[in-house]
Amino acid sequence: MIFYIGSFALVLTGLYIAAAKKNLIKIIMGLSLVDTGVNLFLISIGYIKGGTAPIFSNAAIPGKTMVDPVPQAMVLTAIVIGLAVTALALSLVIKAYYHYGTLNVRKIKELKW
């Protein structure tokens, strides 16, 4: 349960940062927090307290004590995606700073209406 609460707290914090902060880097950090929160959520779905890795190496370990492998696979993918997005975002931020000379999103408002 604590994992769920924690993951949602992370997501909400991240969303708050994305919505309220002015600095582009901070916003991207917020997005990363959201990602982390979601990943934590996914992991905690498959988590079993005291479970082992889902590898049939030892026949003595019953299937029930293994954690669910699917969320882990999902999370791996999600992390990769998150990494790609963050990397792209940061490189875009560099460009934005190059063009606008600021990271304040309240000032990067040439496209509107």
Add this chain to the structure above:
Amino acid sequence: MTLKILLLTAFGGAFVTYFLGKVSSKLRNYFAVFVSLTLFVAVACLYGKSAENFSYFKFFGNTLVLRVNSLSWFFAAAVSAFGALSVIFSLDYMKGKENLDFYYMMMLLVNAAMLGIVFAADLVSFFVFWEIMSWSTFLLISYSGKNALPAGIKYIVMSLIGSMAMFFGILSIYVNFHTLIISEIARGIVSASSGYKIFILVLFGVTFGIKSAVMPLHTWLPDAYTESPTPFSAVLSGMLTRMGVYGFLLFFYVVAGASFFFDIDAGISKFNYILCWLGAITIVIPTFIAMLQNDAKKLLAWHGIGQGGYMILGIAFGTSLGLAGGILHTLNYSICIVLLFMSVGAVEYRCGGVRDLNSLGGLIKKMPVAFAGALLGISGLIGLPLTNSFVSKWLIYKTLILKSHPFLAFAALIGTWGTILSVYKFLHNNFLGELPEKYENIRKSPVSMQIPIIILSSAILLFGILPGIPLKVINTIITSFGFNSLNVNLWGIASETGTLNTINIFTAILIAGSVIWMLFRVGKKSFPVTQDDNYAAGAYVPAGKYNYTADFYAPLFKIVKPYLMDFADKFFGWLCRVFTGFSEGVRKIYAGDVGYYVLYILFFAALLFFVQSGGKSW
């Protein structure tokens, strides 16, 4: 199959004309004239035929159908005739302008679309042709650039409003009756509830009201008529606007059915009386506004609105006489107004595009044919005896009197007074009075302009003296609506309450005319005087700078002007400004700040959450 081939020729001809223009402009012109004349001949050959259901196409599994009957023949003949005449008129008028390939293609396309409208026997093809007509008209109105552009936008926006109403109505009918064929709908609609019928009629009423410029919905018309190329103004006023009348006839009498149409109670008054009153208002106000205009085409344009009122009045009354009057007036008015636009066009062509009534005058000697056309045209508009409109107006007045509606009859009469005043101004300021010096060297109008003018002038006299020719066709139309047949002969209409016989009138006028002529012969000869002799109290007037046609009717203006505001136009203008302001406001949603955008997402999710949980989240 003939109808299909006819329409294919019409549409194909339009496109071929465009491509021929790339080869040679002469070839293109001849071909355009050839196509339009062919269409006229082909339509004329269909006379008297009445056939339903030439299915020609499948669209989403619905068979699209064409048909010809007396109603569609009547309109098709007029469409193709006016189309051919205005293409001929264009030959010289448009010479030297740019984009002529496009112009001729669009002229033929509008023509083809109108033919499609009148031959369509199912609602989808009706709508398709209607829309093709709308957008090609839009392109032609905008053709001249500059001031024409707002006029075009005004037209297409109103037209789109109308077509959306119709679109909705058509599909509603389709969904309810599972058919698109007009004759089947007419059978099916009998069983519909009257509320539904009123709903449908209002939807279609808006559409056709906009097209035929019934009073509060007329605002597109003056600008559009004024700004389009004159030959197209002629088509626009002559036939395109009258497609609205065709629509009224089709939907009120064929689809909804006459018996139903007169029985609907719209709360305060009967439905058709509301239309009658709208027609009456449309007669009175625009004809007087027309008087105020100084642009020759604008003056005619306001007449276009005003005369449309007579048609609506006649049609909405729905007696055999009234209906015959309304339909006949459609034709007669079209002949007159096309003729008038062509005379204006001839003057405009020779005077270098000037249409300002304050600066023209005295062209009678220079352009006799145009003058004759204008004279007959205005006589027709007023409805002088022996011109065609006399008959149709007589029928309409008679209907009003027989049905004892003194106010409506009075409105119609006032409309005629306004017409007389304003068209006289038109004739006088163009052709009579003193010729401004700069127009001393003006030549006659070219042959390609004279031909249509002469043809239409003779048509006015012909239909004025022998009204039986069109009335015979109209008689079959009204009998097909289920009305009593009129007793039509070549000279007029014989009825129990007074016979119209143009031969008697003709003889009477002939006698009176010769008496007057003899009196003039006996009396003293008139002689021309120079302006300096009797004008300006002997003071010197610089002849070049002064033109006495300026400010015609000035004292009358002062009296009537405050009452003649175009309220509808003002209202729509206001509406546009409000909408523009509103959209300026709505745009601000996209504020450019990404923080807001993220908030939008969160709010949306929250709202969705709230709705989905059935509001039970808290």
Add this chain to the structure above:
Amino acid sequence: MVVSPVLLIAVPLLLAFIAPLCGKAAKYIPPAGALFNLILSVILIPTVLKSPMIVSIGGFPPPFCINLFVGPLGIFFAALISLAGFLISIYALSYIRERAVGKYHTLYLLLLTGATGVVLTGDIFNLFVFYEILCISSYALTAHNAHWHRHGTEAAVKYLIQGSVGSAFILLAIGMLYGFFGTLNMADLAKHIARAHSSVLFIPLTFFIAGFGVEAAIFPLNAWLPDAHSVSPAPISAIFSGIAIEIGVYAIMRVVFTLFGAPLSVMSVLLIVGLLTLLVGEICAFRQNNIKRMSAYSSIGQIGLIVFAFGLATKSGITAGLFQITSHALSKILLFLTIGYMIYSIRMKNYPDKYVTEIEINSLNGLGKKMPLTSLGFAIAAFSLIGFPPFIGFSSKLLIVKAALLKGGIYAVLMGIALIATVIEGAYFLKVVQGIYFRKGEVEGIKENNVFILVPFFILAALIIFAGIYPGILTKILNSSSGELLNRIGYIGRLPG
């Protein structure tokens, strides 16, 4: 012989990474890939119409593996995507020739891969992955030539931030569904959801709609769209408007119809949201001075109409929505491509050194004489978007109105309101058409002579007119597609075992 639909995804993906290796020949790779996909999907259509193909990947039977579900809907979208991709890439052959050329082709193919993957997959997480491929390549494409293009960067950053929030929602929803039912296969999930009487299922549904809604550009999640679509170069705007947002709509509909069985409350929300999107989009477009931004807002409006049609949740409504997707894709691609060529020509004449992707409406004045074919293409596209016959937009509008009226009642009233948007759309598009043809402008020295650019115009215009006159060619596949969306039981039944 039946070819495997996996190739539809695999080939563009492979080509995407071959492209950078090919040096100068890289630009011929996207057309080749898209053409391959187009041919393949057209070949597959008859087979798929008989019965949907299910391809398991990895050797396990579904639901234990990732599988492709190639139904009529999927193959229809795949064909549409590859058609659009093919035409746009031909156009791009000579349009994209500055600076970041190689990267463009890779990203473009990745975008096609992502889009095709989304529509063909039968696994919700796989759908998410392809969706992310689509999104990330879109972000990068928006910032095409970021170094020279200030607005492109800004739009891309904003798009990315909103898109990431959306993606997080989707992933959350997928996680929840997995937590509830322990499966990711969509057919399996649908089966479980159909049986479950849980009162919390609306939470993942909400997240799905809010997440996919960002890419689908429904109001108010669409703030990125006018920026991204207007600042990117023409081929990219075209593929965004023609394909990318439609994929978002597809994802929403797949989730709502197939997974959740279209509950009434969601459908009515979608209906209202669609209507709002339509009105807001058109109203905003009405006051634009920038031609590309105007077209972008018009895309919002059209998407609104599509969502509205889907929101009716009847067979005719869905068919109409799919028809509208086709018509919007064709018309809007043509519109953006023609606009792009006009901008390109004006720019080449006036300021060849600057990187310009957008332009004021007034600058197009008078182009009708100098660029007749391009202007004609623009006019056809605009007329089709407004819904004038005999263009394809008319047929789709007819279907939508008919579907709404068939449902009757309040739906008919809402449809009436939606028709007002058509009037607004007519007003602003026709103003541009007037400007191009009938206004005078400084257009000396502008020419159109690039065959590679004109050929796609011709094909698109021909398709728009042909499908407008013979809409029957599309009805069969669209009917079975809408059948697939509505027939949830049938979808579940495809699950082996």
